[in-house]
Structure formats: structure tokens, C-alpha cells
Amino acid sequence: MTRRPVDTGAPDRLYTVTGGRSRADDSFDLVTLVVAECGPSAGMQSEHVHILDLCRHPTAVVEIAAELALPITVVRILLGDLLATGNITARHPRLGQTAASHPDTALLQEVLHGLRNL
Amino acid sequence: MSVSAPPTPPRTQKPVRSTPAVPLLVLPATAAAAGAAWAAAPETARSWTATLAVTSWLCVAVSVGLGSYLVGRARRTAADRRTEISALKGRLAQDNAGLAHLVNVALPGIAQHVRDGTGADDAVARAAPASGPHLRQVVQSFAVLVEDAVRHAAEAESRRQQAVQEAHGVTAELERLTEGTLPAAVEKLRDGTSAENVLAELEWPRGAGARACAELFVRELAHSERRTAAAQAASAKSLGRVQAKAVSMLADLRDMQDRHGEEVLGDLLRLDHSTSQLGLITDRLALLMGGRSSRAWNRPIVMESILRGAVGRIAAYQRVRMHCSTNAAISGYAAEGVMHLLAELMDNAANFSPPIDEVHVYVEERTAGIVVTIEDSGLKMADAAMRHAEQAVSGRTNDLASLQGTRLGLAVVGRLAAKYGVGVSYRPSSRGGTGVVVLVPPQLLAQQREPGPALTGRTFGGGGVSAVPGPAPAAEATGIARRVPDVRPVERTGLPGQTARSAPAAATPGGLPMRAPGRTMAEAEAERERRDHHRPPAGPAVPASRDAGASFGAFHRGRRSGATGGAPDSEPPVPG
Numbered sequence: 001m002t003r004r005p006v007d008t009g010a011p012d013r014l015y016t017v018t019g020g021r022s023r024a025d026d027s028f029d030l031v032t033l034v035v036a037e038c039g040p041s042a043g044m045q046s047e048h049v050h051i052l053d054l055c056r057h058p059t060a061v062v063e064i065a066a067e068l069a070l071p072i073t074v075v076r077i078l079l080g081d082l083l084a085t086g087n088i089t090a091r092h093p094r095l096g097q098t099a100a101s102h103p104d105t106a107l108l109q110e111v112l113h114g115l116r117n118l
Numbered sequence: 119m120s121v122s123a124p125p126t127p128p129r130t131q132k133p134v135r136s137t138p139a140v141p142l143l144v145l146p147a148t149a150a151a152a153g154a155a156w157a158a159a160p161e162t163a164r165s166w167t168a169t170l171a172v173t174s175w176l177c178v179a180v181s182v183g184l185g186s187y188l189v190g191r192a193r194r195t196a197a198d199r200r201t202e203i204s205a206l207k208g209r210l211a212q213d214n215a216g217l218a219h220l221v222n223v224a225l226p227g228i229a230q231h232v233r234d235g236t237g238a239d240d241a242v243a244r245a246a247p248a249s250g251p252h253l254r255q256v257v258q259s260f261a262v263l264v265e266d267a268v269r270h271a272a273e274a275e276s277r278r279q280q281a282v283q284e285a286h287g288v289t290a291e292l293e294r295l296t297e298g299t300l301p302a303a304v305e306k307l308r309d310g311t312s313a314e315n316v317l318a319e320l321e322w323p324r325g326a327g328a329r330a331c332a333e334l335f336v337r338e339l340a341h342s343e344r345r346t347a348a349a350q351a352a353s354a355k356s357l358g359r360v361q362a363k364a365v366s367m368l369a370d371l372r373d374m375q376d377r378h379g380e381e382v383l384g385d386l387l388r389l390d391h392s393t394s395q396l397g398l399i400t401d402r403l404a405l406l407m408g409g410r411s412s413r414a415w416n417r418p419i420v421m422e423s424i425l426r427g428a429v430g431r432i433a434a435y436q437r438v439r440m441h442c443s444t445n446a447a448i449s450g451y452a453a454e455g456v457m458h459l460l461a462e463l464m465d466n467a468a469n470f471s472p473p474i475d476e477v478h479v480y481v482e483e484r485t486a487g488i489v490v491t492i493e494d495s496g497l498k499m500a501d502a503a504m505r506h507a508e509q510a511v512s513g514r515t516n517d518l519a520s521l522q523g524t525r526l527g528l529a530v531v532g533r534l535a536a537k538y539g540v541g542v543s544y545r546p547s548s549r550g551g552t553g554v555v556v557l558v559p560p561q562l563l564a565q566q567r568e569p570g571p572a573l574t575g576r577t578f579g580g581g582g583v584s585a586v587p588g589p590a591p592a593a594e595a596t597g598i599a600r601r602v603p604d605v606r607p608v609e610r611t612g613l614p615g616q617t618a619r620s621a622p623a624a625a626t627p628g629g630l631p632m633r634a635p636g637r638t639m640a641e642a643e644a645e646r647e648r649r650d651h652h653r654p655p656a657g658p659a660v661p662a663s664r665d666a667g668a669s670f671g672a673f674h675r676g677r678r679s680g681a682t683g684g685a686p687d688s689e690p691p692v693p694g
């Protein structure tokens with residue numbers, strides 16, 4: 001990540017986002033798919049609202065982290081909160097199904113080529 | 119001048135008059151006695167008896183005659199003396215009368231004449247002439263003396279008048295000095311004018327003493343002003359470096375938090391927290407020293423971030439629970455000030471409440487602006503302490519001399535509140551401690567970009583996510599009454615708070631206009647917002663219809679940043 005100019009960042013520090021926690025439970029890894037079970041409700045912090053908005057469709061943890069521009073661990077802590085209150089469900093992509101459903105490597109390379117040619 | 123009464127008249131002595139018949143009677147009687155003695159004497163002794171008798175008689179006669187002569191002479195002398203005495207009495211009475219006249223009439227007359235300005239000789243001549251050379255001499259010397267005395271008195275009087283006049287002049291000069299010149303000098307010196315210029319520009323007293331005194335005063339004051347200014351400038355400069363260092367450390371830490379994984383995240387967060395607290399302390403000092411905040415935001419900051427930014431700078435941030443029910447954002451130029459102000463107040467609340475109790479922060483949007491209530495459940499502040507705090511946060515005393523020891527936070531709050539027009543007031547909290555009500559005026563709020571449906575009653579902070587959407591006690595306690603809906607009450611068309619912002623942006627002492635920091639940025643920001651607002655929306659910005667490319671890109675970015683760190687990378691997302 002490139003170094004940002006100093007004052008364009010957000011004023012909130014990460015420990016205020018997580019409430020001082022720095023350890024996430026192990027319910028999530030990078031590719032865990034997260035689905036929102038309900039919409040955002042009153043009394044939620046903005047990151048939770050954002051996550052619930054994002055996860056109307058199954059979304060991977062890394063994707064959420066990128067959208068929120070937050071470190072993975074912080075996102076996992078936030079997701080842990082939501083999971084504890086039952087607002088989301090998490091699901092590991094099953095390996096076999098994943099392998100079967102994933103597109104071919106050749107196709108992916110073609111897509112990559114196409115993207116680079118854009 | 120009164121003179122004692124003339125001596126009592128001499129008593130008239132009754133003269134003892136011995137009749138002249140007495141000697142005449144004595145002579146025949148003695149003659150008869152001598153004849154009888156001669157007749158009675160025997161015949162034989164008749165001759166010497168007769169001789170003796172005649173001799174004795176003669177002796178008696180001579181004695182009587184001599185006595186009569188002497189008596190007569192004494193009588194004559196006595197008569198002469200009486201005549202003389204009466205003459206003398208007459209003269210004495212005359213002298214007395216003259217003296218009385220002199221004392222009662224002539225001398226006062228002379229004195230009066232002399233006082234009226236006549237010369238001594240003239241006055242003496244004009245007065246009734248005194249009898250006798252001595253009296254004349256007395257009158258003359260009296261007149262001279264009076265003339266002298268009158269002259270001296272006149273001189274003394276004129277000297278006195280002169281002295282009184284001088285005293286009046288000096289008093290007026292001193293009064294002008296203390297009431298006009300010195301305050302003007304103090305003001306000029308405060309504005310940075312040098313002592314020489316002040317001494318040259320103002321009118322100083324002519325009296326040497328007062329002038330020296332005033333000059334010494336001006337020079338000393340100029341010196342101390344210069345010292346203060348130098349100390350402040352040096353502090354502000356040095357603190358500015360510390361601030362820059364702290365900010366870059368924070369940026370580095372944020373960078374590291376992104377790059378490194380869970381193992382070091384806790385340590386990094388702890389460092390981040392310490393650095394943020396350091397930033398607060400440095401900013402506090404810098405603001406007191408006339409410096410600037412370490413950060414300046416160039417875009418509106420939503421209230422939630424403001425609160426987090428504030429709470430992240432205090433030590434006991436985990437004890438602060440925030441209930442934010444607004445989506446309003448604060449203009450960039452004021453965001454840092456409001457953040458710092460709230461951080462100081464939260465720090466105060468957390469420091470003065472029991473370490474196990476929570477500090478609650480409520481944010482509501484009202485027509486009057488955004489109301490932030492910070493309530494602790496510590497001890498109630500004593501009335502004096504409350505008054506002191508009120509006075510400190512009022513921002514009325516902008517003097518470093520009023521700072522006391524380590525209690526700098528409230529002074530900074532006062533300055534920030536005065537600068538941005540934020541209202542800060544203390545009141546007893548309904549939770550048992552002290553409550554601070556901060557009113558952020560609408561001029562400081564940024565126009566909202568998307569006034570969509572707002573989530574109200576957001577609660578965050580503290581250790582967990584359990585929402586306590588309790589009704590803000592500010593509502594019942596302050597009685598600010600009417601709750602307004604969360605949509606913006608007034609659709610602002612112009613630049614937000616342009617008129618109000620011009621108020622704090624004063625002019626320099628020299629009369630040059632002063633630009634409020636961040637103002638240009640804020641205006642540019644508002645301008646851009648207006649443009650954005652007028653442009654028809656290109657499409658739904660919500661990620662509901664995100665295209666697959668964006669999704670893929672996000673996935674890729676997230677994976678890369680996660681993979682470079684120590685995040686669990688056990689399952690590669692793309693096999694092969």
C-alpha cells in the first residue's frame with residue numbers, strides 16, 4: 001500500500017473501531033463467505049452497517065476488508081461481533097465444490113489477458 | 119490690643135492735722151509749771167530753781183518752735199507733692215487714653231492701611247499722630263513690622279498658589295498617564311510595537327520622575343512581552359515539529375497495521391494509542407502556545423468519526439460509550455478543533471470519574487446544531503469547581519497567566535470553543551456526576567452529501583457491541599425540548615456558515631485580514647459538493663449492483679494485502 005498524504009486519512013484509529021481488541025476468533029479466514037441475515041439496524045457502528053450492506057450477497061472476507069480499507073484482523077473482529085449477534089452467517093467454501101465450480105485456469109488466464117489489454 | 123485698665127487712683131489719706139494751738143498751749147502750761155516750781159522751791163534754792171525753770175522753759179519753747187517749723191515745712195512739702203501727684207495722674211490718664219487710642223484705633227488702622235498696600239510711612243502719617251516720641255517710635259516700628267509681615271505673607275501666599283498649581287498639574291499629568299497613556303502603551307506593546315516606538319508615539323509626562331517611571335515601566339513591559347512572544351514562538355515551533363513527528367508516526371503505524379497481521383496488531387494498536395495520546399498532549403500545548411493543531415482535514419468528517427477520533431486520544435477510551443444518532447458531518451476546517459475539544463472534555467470526564475464507571479457520550483441533532491452531552495458518574499463537582507470550569511471553558515480569559523499547573527485541558531477547550539463558536543456548559547448529570555453539554559452550531563456542519571435514510575440511535579464504543587439505545591438524558595435534563603427528525607431541517611443553499619465563520623476570523627493587530635486555517639479548503643470542498651449535488655446522479659452508488667470486475671478487483675486487493683501480512687493464508691483462494 002502506498003504511503004498516503006497525512007491528512008487525507010480517517011481520524012478514527014483502529015483500536016477505536018475494534019474497541020481495543022486485537023485478537024479475532026478463528027471463525028473466519030480469508031475466503032470465508034459471509035452473508036447478511038438481516039439489514040442494518042439502529043445502534044450499529046458504521047463498519048457493521050457497511051458490512052451488512054456488502055454482504056447482501058455472499059462475500060469473501062478479503063473482499064470486505066478491501067472494501068472497508070481495513071486490515072483483515074480488524075474485519076475479522078467486526079465479523080465476529082456480527083456473527084455473535086446473529087446478523088451474519090459464515091460459510092467456508094467447500095473444497096470439492098470450489099474446485100468443480102471454479103473456472104478453468106486457461107479461462108482465467110484469458111480473462112487476465114483481456115484485462116491487461118484493456 | 120487691649121491695655122490693662124489705668125492704675126487705681128491713689129487713696130486719699132486723711133491728713134493728720136495737729137492743731138497749731140497745741141504749742142501755744144504747751145508754752146504757757148510749761149511756763150506756769152516752771153513758775154509753780156519756782157514758787158514752791160525753798161528760799162535758798164530759789165535762784166538756781168529760777169535759772170533751771172527758765173532754762174527748761176526755754177528749751178521747751180525752742181523745741182516747740184522748732185517742731186512747729188518742721189511740721190509746717192512738712193505740710194508744705196506734702197501739699198506740693200499732692201499737687202504734683204494730681205498733675206501726674208492727669209498725665210497718666212491722658213497717656214492711658216492715648217495708649218488706648220493707639221491700641222484700639224491707631225494701630226489697627228495702620229495695620230489695615232499697610233495691608234491695603236499703603237507704605238509704612240504713609241500709614242503712620244495717615245493715622246492720628248501719637249503723643250510722645252516713644253509711642254511714635256513704637257508706631258513706626260509697628261508699621262514697619264506689619265509691612266514686613268504683610269510682604270512675607272503675600273510672598274508665602276503666592277508661593278503656596280504656585281505650589282498648589284504645580285501639584286494640580288502633576289496630578290492631572292499622572293491621571294492622564296495612568297488612565298490614558300499607560301493603557302494605550304500596554305495595548306501597543308501587546309500588539310508588538312517596540313518600546314522605542316511606543317515611547318516616541320505617545321505623549322509622556324514632562325515631570326522627570328513620572329517620565330522616568332513610565333519609561334522604565336514601558337521598557338520592562340516591552341521586555342516581558344518580547345520574552346513571552348519569544349517563548350511562545352519557540353514552543354510553538356518545537357511543538358510543531360513534535361506534532362509533525364507524531365502525525366507521521368501515526369501514518370506509519372496505520373501503514374504497518376495494514377501490512378502486518380494479527381501477531382503484531384495488538385502491539386501496533388497499543389503504540390498507536392500511545393502516539394495518539396502524545397498527539398493530544400502536544401496539540402494541547404501547541405494550541406496554548408498559539409500554534410496550530412497537528413492535523414487539518416480537508417473534507418467533512420461525520421460525527422461518528424469525530425467521536426472516535428476524539429475518544430482515541432484519551433487514555434481510558436474503553437470506558438467511553440458513545441451514542442450517536444446523527445449522520446451529520448462537521449466541516450473539515452472545524453473538524454479537528456471539535457475533535458480536540460471533545461477529546462479534552464472526555465479526558466476530563468474519564469479522569470474525574472471512578473475507573474470502573476463508564477462515561478457516556480450522547481450526540482443528537484437539533485435545530486440549534488449538534489448537541490453532544492458527555493456524562494460521567496463521578497463525584498458531583500463542587501459549586502466552586504463548577505464555576506471555575508465554566509469560567510475556563512468560556513474562553514473569556516485568553517491569558518497564559520491564568521493557566522494553573524497541569525489543568526490545561528479546559529483552557530484549550532475555552533480557546534477552541536471561542537474560536538469556533540461552540541457552546542460548552544456544565545451541569546450536574548442525571549447519572550450522579552457531572553455533565554458537559556457541547557453545542558456545535560449549524561455553521562460548522564457540512565452539507566450532507568446523501569441525505570438518505572439515516573440510521574438513528576447508533577451506539578458503539580466500549581468493549582462490545584451490545585447496543586444500549588437509551589434515551590439521551592440530555593433531553594430530559596436540559597429541556598432543549600423538541601426532537602427534530604434526522605433529515606436536515608433546513609436545506610442550505612449557500613455556503614454553510616459563511617457569515618458566522620467570518621466572525622472568528624479577525625484581523626491581525628496590524629490590521630491585516632487573517633484567513634481562518636482550512637477555510638479555503640472548506641470552501642473549495644463546499645463548492646465541489648455543490649457541483650456534485652447539481653449533477654444528476656450517474657446511477658445507484660450502492661454496491662447492490664456492483665459489477666463483477668469491481669468485485670474481483672476488491673478480492674484481489676484484499677487477498678494481496680492479506681497475503682503480504684501474516685494473515686492466515688492456509689487456503690489459497692485459487693487452486694493452481
